[in-house]
Amino acid sequence: MGEVKATTQTTLEVGEGAGGFATTQVTALTHWAQKYSLFMYPFVTACCGMEFMSVTSPRYDLSRFGAEAPRFSPRQSDLLWVVGTISQRQAPVLKRIYEQMAPPKWVIAFGTCASCGGFYDNYTTVAGIDKIVPCDVYIPGCPPRPEAVLDGLLLLMDKIQSGSKDPAIVKPRTDPVTSQSHGLIKLRRGRDSMV
Ligand code: SF4
Structure with a gap:
């Protein structure tokens, strides 16, 4: 070309x-x-980190989405993964890291603790990272399966393409009532167009 x-x-x-x-x-x-060129900053605090490591392994191949490169400086990152429980003492650190990222920037809450505090209903735990920073995608699960994480990443990619500011939540891949599958994940190479 x-x-x-x-x-x-x-x-x-x-x-x-x-x-x-x-x-x-x-x-x-x-x-x-x-x-297709997301540079991630993993803010990993708790047990969800084990599943995050799994997602970033070759088996799940984040590189096919252009999202595999970690950066451990927020100034070089545009995707903040918040992985695990956030305590009140960690909250100012998380806020500062978010503020150090240059726009455009996006945030994913990885797991139930990051999304809403999970079962830590006490004074030491932040009841969801959206109390501190704006959140674009919530991935429920304790911890979420890698497939759910990939669904969350695809949701974020769709939001970026559409320019949507609305937060999105990953749904279960199988409807518990109808047992119908409505997972998002597909190998979508070649599906996207620039129009
Ligand atoms: S959602 Fe579950 S696995 Fe993840 S950090 Fe909280 S307690 Fe740990």
């Missing part, structure tokens, strides 16, 4: 001469690039 040149706010000229055009919106192209 040759030179890529933005000719207006809504079209791109691709390649050389006639016949090399791709029509899209610049924002759609930007969102498409952002959702």
